[in-house]
Amino acid sequence: MIAARKLLAAMLLFAGVPVLAAATLSLAAAAPAGEVDLLIRGGQVIDGSGGPRMQADVAITGDRIVYVGRAPVKAKKTIDATGQVVTPGFIDMHSHSEFGLAFDGRGLSKVTQGITTELMGEHLSAGPVLGPAVDDPMMVTPPVKRTWTTLGGFFSYLEKKGIGPNVVSYVGAGQVRASVMGYEDRQPTPAEMDKIKGLIRQGMEEGAAGLSAGLYYLPNSFFNTAQMIELAKVAASYGGIYTVHMRPGPGLSGLEETIAIAKGAHIPVEILHVGGSIAGNPDFAPMIEKARAEGVDITANAYPYTIGWTYVRQLLPVWAQLGDAAAITARLKDPANRARIVKELQQNPGQYKDYHFSSANLKYDGYTMQQVADRTHISPEEAMVDFLVEQKAEGFHIGPPNPAREQAVAESYKYPWVDIGSDGIALPAGVHTSFGRPHPRSFGGHARILADVVRNRHVISLEEAVRKLSSQAANRLSLHDRGLIRAGLKADVVVFNPDTVKDTATYDHPDQYATGISWVLVNGKAVVADSKPTNATPGRVLRGPGYKPGTP
Numbered sequence: 001m002i003a004a005r006k007l008l009a010a011m012l013l014f015a016g017v018p019v020l021a022a023a024t025l026s027l028a029a030a031a032p033a034g035e036v037d038l039l040i041r042g043g044q045v046i047d048g049s050g051g052p053r054m055q056a057d058v059a060i061t062g063d064r065i066v067y068v069g070r071a072p073v074k075a076k077k078t079i080d081a082t083g084q085v086v087t088p089g090f091i092d093m094h095s096h097s098e099f100g101l102a103f104d105g106r107g108l109s110k111v112t113q114g115i116t117t118e119l120m121g122e123h124l125s126a127g128p129v130l131g132p133a134v135d136d137p138m139m140v141t142p143p144v145k146r147t148w149t150t151l152g153g154f155f156s157y158l159e160k161k162g163i164g165p166n167v168v169s170y171v172g173a174g175q176v177r178a179s180v181m182g183y184e185d186r187q188p189t190p191a192e193m194d195k196i197k198g199l200i201r202q203g204m205e206e207g208a209a210g211l212s213a214g215l216y217y218l219p220n221s222f223f224n225t226a227q228m229i230e231l232a233k234v235a236a237s238y239g240g241i242y243t244v245h246m247r248p249g250p251g252l253s254g255l256e257e258t259i260a261i262a263k264g265a266h267i268p269v270e271i272l273h274v275g276g277s278i279a280g281n282p283d284f285a286p287m288i289e290k291a292r293a294e295g296v297d298i299t300a301n302a303y304p305y306t307i308g309w310t311y312v313r314q315l316l317p318v319w320a321q322l323g324d325a326a327a328i329t330a331r332l333k334d335p336a337n338r339a340r341i342v343k344e345l346q347q348n349p350g351q352y353k354d355y356h357f358s359s360a361n362l363k364y365d366g367y368t369m370q371q372v373a374d375r376t377h378i379s380p381e382e383a384m385v386d387f388l389v390e391q392k393a394e395g396f397h398i399g400p401p402n403p404a405r406e407q408a409v410a411e412s413y414k415y416p417w418v419d420i421g422s423d424g425i426a427l428p429a430g431v432h433t434s435f436g437r438p439h440p441r442s443f444g445g446h447a448r449i450l451a452d453v454v455r456n457r458h459v460i461s462l463e464e465a466v467r468k469l470s471s472q473a474a475n476r477l478s479l480h481d482r483g484l485i486r487a488g489l490k491a492d493v494v495v496f497n498p499d500t501v502k503d504t505a506t507y508d509h510p511d512q513y514a515t516g517i518s519w520v521l522v523n524g525k526a527v528v529a530d531s532k533p534t535n536a537t538p539g540r541v542l543r544g545p546g547y548k549p550g551t552p
């Protein structure tokens, strides 16, 4: 192998690079002489570059695209894509899918939407899981039994289990902090800071794509900006990127901090779920455009819904969220605290009545806080506190959607630096997990881009949507052999009808698969064939730029 490489280098020097490069190109452009494994014939290829679609066939052998063109090709198997488009596989830039894929590796809610790569580890990552973080429920939720303590160990677990889509993960600053110093609101000592940096280094060498931060969440939010710059520098030194759930207000302070971290650590940044921020604040996108014009490498992702899904305890006053789950639960049980919390929650009367619970507990799952309150004639705020006590501070909520804001959220995709992250975990339909009822974005986020943002609202062209879903995301993650329909690249490919592709998941019935996507290939293998999941698991762990082979 080494000898062959040396020989090739010598040839390049001898013959001159341009001549050889041209020869390689013409070779790639010629139709393969022998029989290929698979030919996708008769479709319109949207290659992921943003350029216009073209009539072409796509030939695949093994896990690679070997030819894109119109010459006749002999194939063992042919897919008729007449009337459909053929695109690179989609990348979900924000998924939190570690539980979902550990629970069911097929990733059905995602592959049925054409998603071939899941990015996860945003804020909490699957590793490291050490010290006080060992009890974090995010990864030890039954029926998943955690058998790993490092991110590398989690990667090995997934590879052994088998996964439908490829995966990429960040190492989470919140996860690392919890592993070293738990959930306490205090400054790390210099020794603790060294430990934290060491664990980030380890995560990068195990193959993390970069550092994630949940500055919106405890305990990550206890890091200040200067500390985050220090930590981001560690990821930057490995060629990683930084991604962030920004610190909440006032004003644009969260974005200002993000730009300061990007500048201070010289690190590319991907901001999570900016749809609401762009729709809600006319100064938000211009501030990003200004930073980009100054050379700061900032991109962002958005999901096409007006409301999210997150922890119920996140609704509590900040003082009441401090500590781990046991500390929060103990606080809520205290009558004086309870009265104070309910009073503070009622400052905007009725604010929470239409929020739905998502919970392992079927007594609550899918019901609004008002519906739960009505059972025992209490207020929705008291129902929220009772829920948290009963569930030991665990459980999630979905706020009421805001139809008036849908157009503005959809228009956030007009910015070329906005790509697509669903923020929804990969799940099969028809199961009740410890996370309770999912948000429809788990089953419909990417299909909704094609159906609603492109076809119904005409916010961006289909070519531009595909570019965001594929090459832009692949470039962000340094996945240089994916994201385009090109000979020589990995065969992550989607075939769908752009006139019928549709999300069917709703808030009331979220676990319904998208329709209109007929074929999805991951590394050349079908995970969706003739519009049905195949249950295949050809996905791989795509390790990041700092990966040191031989690291667990």
Ligand SMILES: [Zn+2]
Binding pocket: 094, 096, 122, 245, 272, 423
């Ligand atoms: Zn998220």
